[in-house]
Amino acid sequence: MRTIGETKVYQWDEIKDSFKGADIFLGNGFSININSSLNYRSLFDKFLSFLSPYEQSLFKKFNSTNFEGIQNKLMDAIEVNAIFGKDNTEIDTTLKQLKCGLLNAIKELHPNYSSIDPQVIFNLSQKLDWFENIFTTNYDIFLYHIILTTSDRFKRGNGIKRYQDYFRKDDSGLGFKEQPLPGFKNIYYLHGALFLYRECGQEFKIQRGCKTDELLDLVRLKIHIGNLPVFVSEGKAKSKEEAILKSKYLSFCRSTFRSNRNNLVIHGFSFSESDDHLVDDLNAVRRKIAIGLHVNGLKDGGILKKTKGIERKLFKYKSSIIKYFDSKSLF
Numbered sequence: 001m002r003t004i005g006e007t008k009v010y011q012w013d014e015i016k017d018s019f020k021g022a023d024i025f026l027g028n029g030f031s032i033n034i035n036s037s038l039n040y041r042s043l044f045d046k047f048l049s050f051l052s053p054y055e056q057s058l059f060k061k062f063n064s065t066n067f068e069g070i071q072n073k074l075m076d077a078i079e080v081n082a083i084f085g086k087d088n089t090e091i092d093t094t095l096k097q098l099k100c101g102l103l104n105a106i107k108e109l110h111p112n113y114s115s116i117d118p119q120v121i122f123n124l125s126q127k128l129d130w131f132e133n134i135f136t137t138n139y140d141i142f143l144y145h146i147i148l149t150t151s152d153r154f155k156r157g158n159g160i161k162r163y164q165d166y167f168r169k170d171d172s173g174l175g176f177k178e179q180p181l182p183g184f185k186n187i188y189y190l191h192g193a194l195f196l197y198r199e200c201g202q203e204f205k206i207q208r209g210c211k212t213d214e215l216l217d218l219v220r221l222k223i224h225i226g227n228l229p230v231f232v233s234e235g236k237a238k239s240k241e242e243a244i245l246k247s248k249y250l251s252f253c254r255s256t257f258r259s260n261r262n263n264l265v266i267h268g269f270s271f272s273e274s275d276d277h278l279v280d281d282l283n284a285v286r287r288k289i290a291i292g293l294h295v296n297g298l299k300d301g302g303i304l305k306k307t308k309g310i311e312r313k314l315f316k317y318k319s320s321i322i323k324y325f326d327s328k329s330l331f
Contacts, residue, residue: 002326004300006319007307009293012329016130019290022263024131027275029268029294031138033331034120037109043139044233046109050101055094066233066243067102071095102228103220106194112214113145125149127331129160131265134187135257137275139194139231141215147187163187166252167205174205176249188253190278191240192231194219196249203230203249237276244277258284267292267327271313283316292327 002009044065048056058070074095078088125146128134136143147163154162164184167174180186189196195206195215206218219229232243232250244250258281266289271279282289291310295303311319 002295002303004304007304008324009295009303010323010325012292012325015290015323015325018323019263019265019288020130021132022265022288022290023133023135023260024128025257025264025266025269026134026136026138026143027267027269028138029270029292029327030136030331031140031142032268034116034124034142035111035140043105043109047101047105050104051097055097055101058094064239066239067098067228069243071098071228074098099223099226099228103223106216106220106223110140110194110216112216113141114214116142116145121145121149124331125153131185132262133185133260134163135190135253135260136187137191137269137278139189139192139229141194141219143187143189144193144195144215161185165189165205166249169207172199172202172204174207176203176205176252178252188256189231190250190253190257191244192229192247192250194229194231196230197222197227198230198247199227203247237274240274241277254281257281261285261287263288263290265290265292265330267330271310276313279313282314286316288321289314289317290323290325292330293324294327296328 001011001014047067048059058074059065062070062073064070074091078091080086081088081091121142124142128146128150134143147165150160151162154160162184163186164181165187166176166178166180168177169175195218197204197206206215206222208215208218223229230247230249232240244254254277257278264282264287269275269278269291293303293306298306307319307324311317311322314322
């Protein structure tokens, strides 16, 4: 434990017994620990590098970082042009370039599962056994594979619980259903994920045909045929809220997060202004809470600045009831 005035920063093992069976909220720091390039800004910047200045100007013009939002505007323009008999060649070309840009960005930044050490995924699966439900803002494929690993471990009869994510198999694929499954832990992708997509007004999760299928290849295929991932890519909290409201699945996840009363452990979440909507949700229901801090290399003053900033955000929580811990001591 590190003590700075009245602030204490614990090692996870020192407080974990008090949070056995708590829910866990995983921010981008969780994924960055696995692969340092996996944050939305990196993906978007890489995406822009594959576009022409003309195509980049679309995002500047609409002050947006939302792939799907810009695609929808272009598709609306195509429909309007068709009514007035206008040529759509340039818009069609731009749509193709946007898809190619996103495909190339994912290809360059996100590692295939086959290149990830399976022991890393296995160890994370074991550590997550300590918790109940998972809420996450990460868009990558790691939790998808962690869930599959946990399911494989369950089949060996060691008494652990599996996860369900509210996507059920039907005639159209793995479609979103709000009904929970008894005996399962739940996972909520608060900002969507690469492997979620929208088709005919419904939201689905990509399903692998067999264990040897690369999930990222299936993601790229969906993008290629026009099904962009369902994930929140806006840079501002208000814009994120607007995007969430347009999705039945994301609205369901946020509503659940906002009403959640279970003890909560937060890991890898930066409490930045762009996620103020989630901070509002944390303030909606006060509960027992532990927050992981990235403290490596920080002096006492830097740590205090972090904790005071968090406490200003979490104004419904007395500073004395927030437990801080070194985030690297958990995962």
